[in-house]
Amino acid sequence: MSITAQEPSPKPIPRPGDRVSFRQSWRDSMVVAKRNLLRMLRIPEVVIFGLVQPIMFVVLFSYVFGGSITLPGAGNDSGAYREFLMGGIFAQTVTFATAGASAGIAEDMQKGIIDRFRSLPMARGAVLTGRTFADLVQTAVILLVLALVALLVGWRMREGVVDAVAGFGLLLLLGYAFTWIGALIGLSVRTPEAATSGGLVWLFPLTFVSVAFVPSENMPSVLQPVAEWNPFSATVLAARELFGNLPPHYEAPDAWPMQHPALASLLWSILIIAVFRTLAVRKYKRAAS
Template identity: 80%
Template structure:
């Protein structure tokens, strides 16, 4: 008697989208069942908004605005928003590492689904959580005095670029999660490089105030491009603030879009390849 054939995924773009959405739903339900993860994920960015606004506001000089606390608060928010969405990297990596550690990935292999759906579903779920965090963070920022000075379309475009950067970085987290042996290592590996990336940028201080070598690094940092783009689209650049000579600072919206697309293309390819080798 012949053994029953193992079901196979039909393949194709439609199948990949359907499988990815199913996996995204699975991860969102899981997040809802552990609300403390979402709550604690909101506390840190809120603390950053409050502390940076009131501790550094009025003490950091901005070209074109001096030490005006209100101007710095508006200048700051693009950096806080960008830092928040990129820190989703650690959560993505830890979640995938946990699934690997518990053997869930092996169970998914037995299902008739496309291989990349597990990772795509996870990153889409993280994107939804990041969007929720960003909404709450924006409300807190409004309470401490942050305002936008452009039309609604530009403001939404700024948040769209932030979410795109966050989504791009979750693919880096996915690759890290597949490359380590425990969720704890994935969390550490997802954060250790993010701190120099975010602080060696224009997020919290003007890049013009940095030494020459560091200034060039900061101005070509993908993170800085998105920060500058969001400030431009929110209307949060002080009048008289000088524009750096580096191309990403001259064209921050285009640079942010290109950087995010390149990061997604490169790290999604590497993550899916790693997933196939880890479960093959």
């Protein structure tokens, strides 16, 4: 008697829109992230121009405006302001990645690339997750180069290595959170040009009505609570604490985020990711149906 071995039946291929496992979703996200990273490598101008603006801000605020901005307890010491400034420049740089995420997703929508992804048996959220991961890697590279430039103009990290790593981690987490806002904007407009404008127009008041460039006590009283409860401010102040860049004799305002900036920054970033990732994925699924 002979026994015929039966070949195992192949696993069914999931159809577009089917529920997939976390492992499959992660793998799909990494494939999309790799695609976007390869695209960035082939267009290095994206990273180069992404560095120009923060470097210009460092030079302008340090050497042009720095002498006219007084920090409490520091007098006219431009070196103290330069260290105070860098936390704000770092945070502004990571949040401005929002515009790139908006424009990139809007461009893929316009060219029909997103429609091709929709027809594939892959997790729906993987397209957006992969894109935001790729933007996070690009932001990390820009942040690294900017830190090297800051060291050249006199900025120093005066706390331990662990605190410095934690500071950069909070900055990148905020940048990642804001890319989800950019993803939602990119899915909501029709052209990359509109996405770029939509990704930047709200960032300027958010970053300037904060403690990024001047202490909140230097602002009009009506703007002080806005600046102190601004999620951007919490990350800026947390970075200053962890890098050891607080002004001499600094006293934090009474607002809770200013008293606990690292925890406030972490909570704000998690909240932004939870809210805007949900909205962006829902928007993507609705557009795909």
